[in-house]
Amino acid sequence: MKKVLLLSLATIFLLSSCVSKKQFTDLQAKQKETQDLLNSATVKLNSCLADKAAVTARATALEEQIADLRKSNDNLQILSAKGASSIEKTLESIKEKELKITRLQDALTKKDSVTLALVTSLKREVGINDPDIEVNVEKGVxxxxxxxxxxxxxxxxxxxxxxxxxxxxxxxxxNSKPEFEAMIEGHTDSRSFQKGVLLDNWDLSVKRATSIVRELQDLGVNPGQLIAAGRSHYVPLVDNDTAENRATNRRTRVVVLPKIDQFYEMIEKEMKNLEAGGN
Known part of the structure; x- marks a missing residue:
């Protein structure tokens, strides 16, 4: 669901609209924090599912016990009002815990289902058969x-x-996913570059990112969903040792991700509800 930018100081000469290196680092940290929370929630969910299976079996046994006791007048006399009340409360507690587990599971799977739908839409709209365009998912993004x-x-x-x-x-x-953000990353190869007002590969990568952002804005995308970022040549896909490899590294990447704060709050809320129920 799924529920990351770097900029050089040199971008001050070009783009006041680009995110700062600190903002990019903060976004990366926030995304890592959210991923860690997802991992923690998944571990917690697996543990809760195991508990759910145990308590469900217990509930079944208790329900069978109540049914058997009610069939016999003698057994109904043995079953005190207090004992019956205790069993009913236990069953109610089990049902509440199951509900909380289901809510957490829904929160975790919602992002996965939305991400899958988004990938399907992108592949259909962008044209995945084009070898120069690649759509994939990494860690829910x-x-x-x-x-x-x-x-x-x-x-x-x-x-x-x-x-x-x-x-x-x-x-x-x-535009069809207003609850998502799109970060545009410019990537270059490692060859030194300087032209006009562009001082280096940092400048070129950022300028290309902002060019794409402006184009998307002109196409009607809400600018509040857009983030411009330049990565220079520091995140290569392959070694920059051949012309073919350098061409592979020269790319623009559109990162489509759910708004971190909203997704973080959703998972955090369900984790707290589950912990409260466990106590």
């Missing part, structure tokens, strides 16, 4: 990776006409 040659001319940050066609499809999917 949807990534759209678009090859550099499809978006920009060499050493340029101006969006090509072909790119606008692809971005129009991406915009359509983002």
């Amino acid at each position: 949807v990534f759209i990776s678009i090859a550099d040659k499809l978006l920009f001319k060499t050493a340029s940050y101006n969006v090509t006409p072909r790119a606008k066609e692809v971005l129009a499809k991406v915009a359509k999917v983002i």
Whole structure:
């Protein structure tokens, strides 16, 4: 569901709209915190499911006991009002715990189901058969990776006409998911770059990210959902030792993820409810 940016100080000369390195680091930390919480919630859920199986078996046995006792007048005399009340309270407690477990499970699976639907939409809208466009999921987050040659001319940050066609499809999917955010990451190869006001690969990667953000905004995407980030050449997919590998590393990645705060609050609330029920 699923329920990360770096910027160089050099971007001050270019883009006041880009996120700062601190903001990017904070987002990365927040996403890691949420992932850790998800992992913790999953462990807790598995433990609770085991408890649920045990208490369900116990409840079944108790219900059978009550049924047997009610069949016999002699046994009904043995069963005191206090004992019957205790059994009924136990069954009620079991049902409440089952409800809390179900709510937590729903919270965890909701993000997975939404993510799956999002991937399906992206593959249908963007055209997954294009070798220059890749849609995948990593740790509950949807990534759209678009090859550099499809978006920009060499050493340029101006969006090509072909790119606008692809971005129009991406915009359509983002617009259909207002509860999601889209972070645009610019990636370059490791060759040194300097041109005009662009000082280095940091500048180029950020400028390309903001070009894509502006294009998506022009296509009707809510700018409040968009984040621009440049990664320079520091997150390569392969070694920058051949022309082919450098071309692979030159890419723009659209990271589609649920709004972290909302998802974090949802999971945190259900974890607290479950813990309160356990106490």
